[in-house]
Amino acid sequence: MTGPLSIFDRPNAYIGKSVPRPDAARLLVGRGQFVDDQQLPRMVHAAFVRSPHAHARIVSIDGAQAATMQGVVAVYDGSDMADHCEPWVGTLTHMQGLRSPPQYPLALDVVRWQGEPVAMVVATSRALAEDACGLIDVDYELLPEACNVEAALDRDAAVIHPEFGNNLAWERIVDSGDVDAAFARNDVTIVERTFRFNRHTGVTLEPRSSVVDFNPADETMTYWYAGQAPHMMQAILSKHLGLAEENIRLIANDVGGSFGIKIHTYGDDIATAVAARILARPVKFIADRNESFLTDIHARDHRIHGRMAVARDGEIAALEIDDLTGIGPYSMYPRTSAIECNQVLNLTGAPYAIQNYRARGQVVFQNKNLMSQYRAVGHPVAMAVAEGLLEDAALAIGLGSVDIRKRNLIRDDAYPVTSAAGMKFDDLSHCRTLDKLLDIMGHDVLREEHAKLRSSGIHRGIGIASIVEVTNPSPLFYGVGGASIAAQDGATVRLDAAGAIHVSASITEQGQGTNTIIAQIAADMFGVEIDRVKVTTGDTAHVPYGGGTWASRGAGIGGEAVLQAATALRGQVLEVAGTILQCAPDRLDILSGSIVDVKTAAQRMTLRELGRIVYFRGNELPPDVKPELIATRHYRVTDFPFVFTNGAMAAEVELDPETGFVKLLGFWVVEDCGRVINPQLVDEQIRGGVVQGIGGAFYEECIYSSNGQLLNASMADYLVPMAAEMPDIVVAHVETPTKTSVLGAKGAGEAGTGGAPAALLNAVNDALRAFDTSISEMPMTPERLLKALGVV
């Protein structure tokens, strides 16, 4: 290494090392504390009657028989809930024109998707509550459905919210440069294609779960929560249940995955809180797998028409897309269901220097489950569209896949850059990541091998994608639009009397290793062994105020807050140590739990001694020395709306043209997420993300009938990607730290999911090229591939 040593080069550093997760053993031996592990005295259980229809008027609900059943505590319908809960509206002021009607915990008058909660039973066991649900008689009058996104705006389509006149929820147009002139140039070749991205969902190991208790004596509510944003949920419960925010405590202990699914507001969860308040006793609701498929937000559901004009030398002269996306009957609260489409408009073509760009997005209501933010919001769609069109363009002008990318990628020395869609990019490395990708995958050798195999009837393909990922969002993401969603995060670090430090942070752990990197950063910056760091997250009673972990912001924003707080505490401790040791604090350092001489590293005193003096024998300190062995810092991104990361990915597949089956042979990722805090955790994030991307590309699909019935709401019929079909996923890094923070970490949580489908689409189409056909619909199922091949 050249140049001066930085704070990251201190001895015994943890940042940059694959430190094992301190909480892994606890989870492995079954001592996790998930919401369903909560067993409280007097606790009762909720179950819901859900609409079997996609669109119907509720004529009557008869819960009388259920209410008298042994073990049933209460039966509620929509109007009972409405008496205790203000409805919510999933709009944000900066998403101009977005509209969505008020939504209640349980349906009022009309049901608008199959699975919408209609009535609630609270009973002494979940089984009894389900029995009672079976006794509730709901009389429906069927209404015409509008399910198909492509027909939702037709003049004769059923209108889901009559007060709106049609099913359009939001529309946005981006028009940058002179698109028409560029398409009209006589030296360009134009390619176009209609892509379809069908619905899928995030299947979390732990389902949505709520245990809520209410104490009428002091008007306090405690909510054991399985989500990602405890403070956001605190604000929502306060606003809609009319409780003081400070009287609501959210506790997220262990969370079994979320992927964006559990960050939203669901009627059944809110109804659980309302029931707890009415009954003044703890109520538990654990969504079962069927409920998860019917009501956990779905993702994607886009039909996009794209056109690209390329000059003879490969220059992208213009790009135009038209995105139509279905969001179900409401915009999800509080983050809305327009962000996915907005991201598609913002990010399509973002890795490339494109001057002329036009995009239209139309977000429409339909009688299906709600669609909203799931891991890599909008990214897989945006990346697959641009990369798919780029591949078409390369083929059309006879340029190689790599050459056309190199011709158009934004150069590594060009930053800062503002894209045609208005995105501000800095510290990206598209060219270096692509070069490294080609190197680690042995690109040229693979291509030669494929050409040889093709002549013997083996059809393999390679697909490449260059991507960006939105991470570390600033207040411009949600807060500016009026949502109580914090873009800043805080961390408190304190030294105890035994020389250990305790960190409480507002970012949250959902299984990705947040608590591990918090401990690493704190141990490293303060100067103790990592096993002397105790981390608390997820409990609003004990952590500073902050946003939580979503949008790939945990490490970049929360990590920086921990770094700043630990650094501040280190300064405060050295101040006290200087007084005790009668030397200047800048001659001292903290290493492995001891105060040492900064030059010789000779131990001067242990932290335990310092703690003993400060906490027990303050009489030994001068009266004017008032030690503060605790420090809190908050951090937000100020210079950019988002801190973008970039990466390059490649997939290798083998197609069986007789069956339409695709075998995944290899996958490679080169990711630049800035400073890598824990290489193993980052690689796990990338790999897990790629696997979810593979899911969307090949397996996962929420299949609806034409009248809005979800046909595969079980783990037997909804195909999540499984280990046996997964290829080896090789991950490498380029590290370009962001200048927006000392830590320099950007996000890494969503890149794999965002980029993998694009690479896989191109790989399959490469394999299909010998048959002079291609596919542009995901998931790429055997049947869709056989259709593309003209076999069926």
Next chain:
Amino acid sequence: MKAAEFDYAKPRTVDEALAILASHEGEVRPIAGGQSLMPMMNFRLAQPDMLMDLNALEELQGIRDEGGFIIIGAMTRYRELECSELIAAHIPLICAALPHIAHAAIRNRGTIGGSIALADPAAEMPALMLALEATITVVSSRGVRRILADEFFLGLYETALADDEIITEIHVPRSKAPAHFAFCELARRHGDYAIVGIAITAQEIMPMRGLRVALFSVSDRPVRAVAIEQALENTSVGDAGAMKLAVQAIGSMAFQDDLNATDKTKLHLVGVLLKRALTELCT
């Protein structure tokens, strides 16, 4: 997703079980490995009044070689079939199919009798019974019946088994040519129910004689493809004319759509699998 309330009985002998079936009012569902029935109960698609647990019935255990048959107790688990030397030596077709049946944890519990009694049209074991010319022995307090597999599977989850009967054992005739078999299925993920699948046995392969061809996941029940057998009887693999007739025979069969494929796709895929299975049969 909790099962509705039910009574539970665990008889120790077959006679005891039959007495329960004969005397209990309301629906009694025998439970073997529970790998299909328990999810159906938790979804409340099945709500029996009583669950009768067959796991203590020692008479339904074991695999033996007797009188020209391999006789498999109905409560034999997939895992026991996988580990059985008798099965490996005499019915290697079963060994070829087993790795495709779900996953190890499910094979540890699931039983051959349970699968046959359930008669899922996408399951492997019922189709194997057709290809192997198996006979299914069922008993009730009224007596014993031996039902040919060809006459056992009647429709979607519908069999010749009466409400008061249980399967006790399966007789598979010992073949002179146990190695003349082929098994192929197409499943999107390893262990899933197949989009389509095929099991073939033959007495001779040069040319092919005594063929039995069974298809699964194509219709409401496992299907014995007699028309394919006839088209290929006495022909050799690679006989284009015979293959054409066989594919025509497939075309005349009535297949049913499911979530993974239309009937048209299934017809195409059965053709592909037939070709591959015949190659496997004769190599």
